[in-house]
Amino acid sequence: MNCPKCEAAMEEKRFGTIKGTVMFDKCTGCNGFWFDTGEVEKIKDAWRPEFIDSGDPKVGKEFNKIRDINCPRCDTKMDQVTDPKQRHIQLETCKEHGVFMDAGEFIDYTNETVMDIFRDVVAILRGE
Ligand SMILES: [Zn+2]
Ligand SMILES: [Zn+2]
Structure with missing residues (x-):
């Protein structure tokens, strides 16, 4: 891919x-992340600190401008999609398949906050 x-x-x-193994794809260029819908569901309850985004936030900010x-x-x-509570969290979603996130999107957040973000993403994907 x-x-x-x-x-x-x-x-x-x-x-x-x-909850089992979570799989995702990480870009070798811009360090963005792709999560399939089912994988996001698992992460929302099982965030692990070592997963924290290691991308360069400056690069992530540049690619965050590409939204189309x-x-x-x-x-x-x-x-x-813009997170209603944290407006600089901007994601792109496909309701059928999953979500794309830019590098550095999480760099400022505690694990707890990141889990909230994943809960919101799941709600968005489900159309709640
Ligand atoms: Zn990329
Ligand atoms: Zn799709």
């Missing part, structure tokens, strides 16, 4: 949680 923002190759990564992207799974235009 290639990154919907910068078109570099994405690498599949995984980490173990009490297509879903890497189905190639249709993704919805642009």
Whole structure:
């Protein structure tokens, strides 16, 4: 799979949680993340600190400006979502397939806050 923002190759990564293995793709170019819908569901209850985004926030900010992207799974235009509580968290979602997040999007947050973000993302994907 290639990154919907910068078109570099994405690498599949995984980490173990009490709910099982969570898989995601990380871009080798801009360090953005792609999570399939089911994987986001697992992360919302099982965030692990070692997962914290290691990308360069400056690079992430540049790529955060690119918002007009297509879903890497189905190639249709993704919805642009801004977290209502934390307006600088801007994500792109495909209701069918998952969510794209830029590098550094989480760098300022505690684990607890990040789990809240994932809960909100799950709600968005479900259309709640
Ligand atoms: Zn990229
Ligand atoms: Zn899609």
